[in-house]
Amino acid sequence: MSKVWRTLRQQAEQFAGWNPVLRWNVEYRVLEHDSLEAALAANLGLSLRHLGGDKLEAWLAALLRSEPAITIQSAADIDRFVKDDPSCVDHYVALSSCAGFQALQLYRISHMLWLNREHHNALMLKNWGAQVWSIDIHPGxxxxxxxxxxxxxxxxxxxxxxxxxxxxxxxxxxxxxxxxxxxxxxxxxxxxxxxxxxxxxxxxxxxxxxxxxxxxxxxxxxxxxxx
The missing domain is CATH 2.160.10.10 (Hexapeptide repeat proteins)
Structure with missing residues (x-):
């Protein structure tokens, strides 16, 4: 288990203790998952749920599992968001509610698709990300x-x-x-x-x-x- 994933789970448990009303949300985003890849897919899928539902989350999870380098990049991203962005008070907040972090992770998936010549899928994710977060990153x-x-x-x-x-x-x-x-x-x-x-x-x-x-x-x- 990576240091980032351990930290995320610990902070998620703390947050759920502070706000029991939202424990269901914390469980969905982090606690019911066994890896950072699965949690990333769940959080991106939740933000894009109106566009693709559960099947979109499953697809994103499969893509993340197929390319472990994305998770390494994501772990470095989340560490630096917490270090340099005052609005990201901890790893859980960055993962669950930071638009910049989530948009960057969706780009990482779309970039992988772009490199694999799945240009239509890559651009679809890019456009969906722009609709949700107003952050427009070309997969190229x-x-x-x-x-x-x-x-x-x-x-x-x-x-x-x-x-x-x-x-x-x-x-x-x-x-x-x-x-x-x-x-x-x-x-x-x-x-x-x-x-x-x-x-x-x-x-x-x-x-x-x-x-x-x-x-x-x-x-x-x-x-x-x-x-």
Whole structure:
């Protein structure tokens, strides 16, 4: 049993003790499951229940079991959400109610489908995620582990974008491919941070650990941020 999974179960038990009225919800999200993969599927399925019901949850669970690397990335994500996002007071809150965390995990599944050339399924999940969380991540993007979406609403990540480990993106950030004819995509190096309402467009490489200010447009012609 992984450290993250043990922590999640302990925190879920604590939460159920504090709020017995919601114990059924805690059991559904965590306590009745035997792995992080199953709990992730249950939480994503619950958020998307109006779109697919129990069969959707079962499909997501099967996809997660088929690709163990996703769970490793998810464990790194949830640890960093708890460390860096004050709204995620613990692992249970991040898993069960943090829009940024859930949207990122759905992307990880859609990305796997995209790589397996199941493009219709990948884009369906991408579009459903955008409807539910207002976070639009193309499955053709490449996103590392330990990534945090602070608040997240309005975030857009385009096809071909590369985001390395431990990057933080705030709400209403747009990371976009360049215009037709160029079609270069941004690269965000490890530990970079992009603050709210900023746009990074085209062949920009954001340096390792750099922080971009809010409400700013970054393109090749405006700022050379390459390392």
């Amino acid at each position: 993007a490449q996103i590392g582990k330990g990534v945090v979406f602070r608040h997240g609403q309005g975030l857009v990540i385009d096809d071909g974008v590369v985001i390395e480990d431990d990057v933080t993106l705030w709400n209403a950030v747009s990371i976009l491919r360049g215009p037709a004819g160029e079609r270069k995509s941004p690269i965000l190096k490890r530990g970079a941070t992009v603050h709210a309402q900023s746009v990074v467009c085209g062949g920009v490489t954001v340096k390792k650990g750099i922080t971009l200010p809010e409400c700013t447009l970054f393109t090749e012609s405006v700022a050379d941020l390459s390392s």
